Amino acid sequence: MNIPHASAIAVLGAGSWGTTFAKVAADAGASRGTDVRVWARRADAAEEINTTHRNTRYLGDIALPANLRASDDAAVVLAGAQLVVLAVPAQTLRAQLREFKHLVPKDAVILSLMKGLEVGTDARMSQVIAEELDWPQERIAVLSGPNLAMEIAREEPTASVVACSDLATAGWIASACTAPYFRPYTNTDVTGTEIGGIVKNVIALAVGICEGKQMGDNTKASVMTRGLAETTRLAVALGGKTETLFGLSGMGDLIATCSSSLSRNHTAGRLLAQGLSLDEVTEAMQQTAEGIKSAQAVLDRAQQLGVYMPITENVVAVLQGTISVDELGPRLLARELKAEGVHAP
Numbered sequence: 001m002n003i004p005h006a007s008a009i010a011v012l013g014a015g016s017w018g019t020t021f022a023k024v025a026a027d028a029g030a031s032r033g034t035d036v037r038v039w040a041r042r043a044d045a046a047e048e049i050n051t052t053h054r055n056t057r058y059l060g061d062i063a064l065p066a067n068l069r070a071s072d073d074a075a076v077v078l079a080g081a082q083l084v085v086l087a088v089p090a091q092t093l094r095a096q097l098r099e100f101k102h103l104v105p106k107d108a109v110i111l112s113l114m115k116g117l118e119v120g121t122d123a124r125m126s127q128v129i130a131e132e133l134d135w136p137q138e139r140i141a142v143l144s145g146p147n148l149a150m151e152i153a154r155e156e157p158t159a160s161v162v163a164c165s166d167l168a169t170a171g172w173i174a175s176a177c178t179a180p181y182f183r184p185y186t187n188t189d190v191t192g193t194e195i196g197g198i199v200k201n202v203i204a205l206a207v208g209i210c211e212g213k214q215m216g217d218n219t220k221a222s223v224m225t226r227g228l229a230e231t232t233r234l235a236v237a238l239g240g241k242t243e244t245l246f247g248l249s250g251m252g253d254l255i256a257t258c259s260s261s262l263s264r265n266h267t268a269g270r271l272l273a274q275g276l277s278l279d280e281v282t283e284a285m286q287q288t289a290e291g292i293k294s295a296q297a298v299l300d301r302a303q304q305l306g307v308y309m310p311i312t313e314n315v316v317a318v319l320q321g322t323i324s325v326d327e328l329g330p331r332l333l334a335r336e337l338k339a340e341g342v343h344a345p
Helices: 016-032 043-052 074-078 090-103 125-133 149-153 167-176 190-212 217-237 248-259 264-273 278-285 290-305 310-320 325-332
Strands: 008-012 035-039 068-071 083-086 109-112 140-144 158-164 182-187
Touching (some): 008 016, 008 074, 016 035, 016 068, 016 167, 016 182, 035 074, 043 068, 068 074, 074 090, 090 125, 090 290, 109 125, 109 167, 125 140, 125 190, 140 167, 140 190, 158 167, 158 190, 167 182, 190 290, 190 310, 190 325, 217 248, 217 290, 217 310, 217 325, 248 264, 264 290, 278 290, 290 310, 310 325
Parallel strands (some): 008 083, 035 068, 083 109, 109 140, 158 182
């Protein structure tokens, strides 16, 4: 990159992760005078961020930096931005990009924080960005890893991965979001990095259901381990690298998402286990659990490629009402005996 540092960063999405990442970027760039602007769908959310330096709906009483501002006007947020960060719900991305395409600066780098597959097309978010914006791959990146927003907002030390086909671009982005409590690593495996972040949400639903049904740590550890194996099979089939899935954006993200009560997908699984319907889960959480939206798309992609994903298959069956949550646990490991291994069919 020929830009010494990102002096203007736009974040589209003022939910928990979008606001938290904006805080990270603002903290990282405070000494360089970086201007971080957040687009909020609701005018009252933008006003709260600007007047009280809080986003209480998602981050409670956590203070936001002075060099972080918000607006419900996307044109104001995107004007002159060198780095455009996308943190909207995955299933709304295509429509949002069509709405804002004419506002995105032509030389900007695009960074996706989203962890989902598009329902209907089975496209990864980086693919949707490339299609809708007609953007070059070397200026599209993704960030993934153990990204529980509240912990990062509380400045608890966290590492993540920025992936881009151009390693120099990934490094430039990493330098723009390296804060004392946030350490980004880089790689060029966009596919593997995205798939790790996508499928772990589905596995977290399964682990959440197991926990909601009072199953023990042995069960949860078994599901997580086999879940990583099936995630890796899908990533490799799509052209990703095995080693990516054993790093922060694979194993690291899986452990955090499957283990923490702060995880939306883990929480959604527990609520399903308690007998709530999908609509009731959504209403209770007031946030998007991407695993619920993406599970079918993940299974569709796996079946197209002939990839064996039994945990995902059974989670989809629960979501569709084909099997009950009581039936899920026994089904998760009830497969024919075989040798252990990531690439075992």
